[in-house]
Amino acid sequence: MLNFNYSIPTKVYFGENQINKLGRLIKKQGSRVLLTYGGGSIKRNGIYDKIVEILNSQEISFFELGGIEPNPRLTSVKEGVRICRENNIDFILAIGGGSIIDCSKIIAAGYHYEGEPWDFFVGKARITNALPIGTILTISATGSEMNGNAVISNLETEEKLAVSNEILKPKFSILDPMYTTTVPANQTIAGTVDIMSHVFEQYFSLTKEAFLQDRLAEAVLKTCIKYGPIVVKEPENYEARANLMWASSIALNGLLTYGKITDWATHGMEHELSAIYDITHGIGLGILTSHWMSYVLDESTVDKFAEYGVNVWNIDIKEDKLAMAKKAIAKTKEFFAALGIPATLHEVGINDERLEEMAQKAAGNRGLGSFKKLQKEDILKIYKAAL
Ligand code: NZQ
Numbered sequence: 070m071l072n073f074n075y076s077i078p079t080k081v082y083f084g085e086n087q088i089n090k091l092g093r094l095i096k097k098q099g100s101r102v103l104l105t106y107g108g109g110s111i112k113r114n115g116i117y118d119k120i121v122e123i124l125n126s127q128e129i130s131f132f133e134l135g136g137i138e139p140n141p142r143l144t145s146v147k148e149g150v151r152i153c154r155e156n157n158i159d160f161i162l163a164i165g166g167g168s169i170i171d172c173s174k175i176i177a178a179g180y181h182y183e184g185e186p187w188d189f190f191v192g193k194a195r196i197t198n199a200l201p202i203g204t205i206l207t208i209s210a211t212g213s214e215m216n217g218n219a220v221i222s223n224l225e226t227e228e229k230l231a232v233s234n235e236i237l238k239p240k241f242s243i244l245d246p247m248y249t250t251t252v253p254a255n256q257t258i259a260g261t262v263d264i265m266s267h268v269f270e271q272y273f274s275l276t277k278e279a280f281l282q283d284r285l286a287e288a289v290l291k292t293c294i295k296y297g298p299i300v301v302k303e304p305e306n307y308e309a310r311a312n313l314m315w316a317s318s319i320a321l322n323g324l325l326t327y328g329k330i331t332d333w334a335t336h337g338m339e340h341e342l343s344a345i346y347d348i349t350h351g352i353g354l355g356i357l358t359s360h361w362m363s364y365v366l367d368e369s370t371v372d373k374f375a376e377y378g379v380n381v382w383n384i385d386i387k388e389d390k391l392a393m394a395k396k397a398i399a400k401t402k403e404f405f406a407a408l409g410i411p412a413t414l415h416e417v418g419i420n421d422e423r424l425e426e427m428a429q430k431a432a433g434n435r436g437l438g439s440f441k442k443l444q445k446e447d448i449l450k451i452y453k454a455a456l
Pocket residue numbers: 106107108109110111114137138139140141165166167168169171207208209210211212213216218219220248249250251252253256260263321336350351
């Protein structure tokens with residue numbers, strides 16, 4: 070196990086009706102609030118009305134930025150910064166999923182920075198200050214509710230890039246599983262795959278003897294495997310929604326990363342797809358994952374895949390580790406297919422025209438991943454296999 074510094078400062082209020090604490094939580098942080106939300110789901114399912122009722126009853130002033138896109142755009146960040154400055158906002162409440170929370174984090178940082186917020190993503194500036202943010206999570210997927218990451222799309226440059234900074238971690242997050250019962254099936258399955266992919270990126274690692282982290286990781290995977298199919302059939306099943314919601318936070322709040330070298334190659338490859346084709350993040354991951362697994366399977370990685378097969382998929386322990394590893398990868402692919410993830414990039418409107426360009430961008434100057442380092446040609450082969 071490697072050295073690490075533990076820091077998971079976000080206060081989580083988990084369960085039904087935790088929203089009733091909202092007024093008190095906000096008053097600890099600020100008095101002029103920006104509400105951020107997406108394309109309208111919170112207005113249709115009543116969450117917006119409930120929040121406005123609480124804010125009005127506690128006499129908390131608020132302003133709004135609605136319409137934040139899935140794969141949030143830099144333009145929305147800039148609009149948010151403008152509203153914050155014009156109205157002396159001192160706290161941001163993000164209501165939604167990863168897109169809303171990520172956008173809000175960069176609005177919070179952009180407020181204190183005179184230059185372009187995109188500078189944070191291309192290494193021109195470091196985030197050194199940010200407004201405090203809180204979140205009300207409405208979809209289980211990214212873990213953004215407990216981490217310091219933000220992923221923003223720049224349509225002008227066709228880039229989707231990430232930053233990570235301690236300062237961006239939310240002060241509090243309200244996680245009410247009831248709020249996720251209206252998430253449509255396609256987003257529910259994308260979210261479930263995203264959670265699993267976050268675990269894979271940390272689990273498939275060259276670090277030895279991070280035994281505890283690996284058993285925790287397997288527990289999160291098993292939670293998704295058990296409850297993913299249940300929520301698709303029974304969207305209002307509270308216990309299934311609750312287990313997935315907590316899995317999403319645990320998968321990417323740092324707990325599984327501590328003491329390990331992590332991979333993130335599949336995410337790197339997917340971000341290139343959603344940067345150009347604006348596809349749903351979890352769907353892109355679902356299509357790529359088994360191809361990445363098959364490509365990186367070799368003598369140096371076979372033990373880990375066999376361990377995954379035994380501990381997560383209950384595959385019988387046999388002499389032939391390679392057969393066990395292949396079976397584990399096949400099980401992963403079958404599970405994603407049964408959930409309803411498309412099998413190919415073609416099915417989500419991606420053809421071979423720009424694969425080379427995306428492979429180049431994903432590889433950058435230093436290659437991608439660490440479990441097995443991928444260069445441009447490797448990435449291109451994985452994209453082609455997924456086509
Ligand atoms: O916009 P509205 O109308 O609210 O609809 C949203 C949106 O269309 C809908 N939705 C959310 N909650 C709902 C609901 N519909 C009905 N009922 C509800 N309760 O779901 C759609 C997707 O929302 P989005 O916020 O985009 O989903 P997700 O949480 O999957 O976030 C994806 C974004 O996060 C980034 C992804 O790249 C993508 O941009 N990621 C962020 C990470 C992080 N911050 O740590 C890590 C991830 O790997 C990921 O890259």
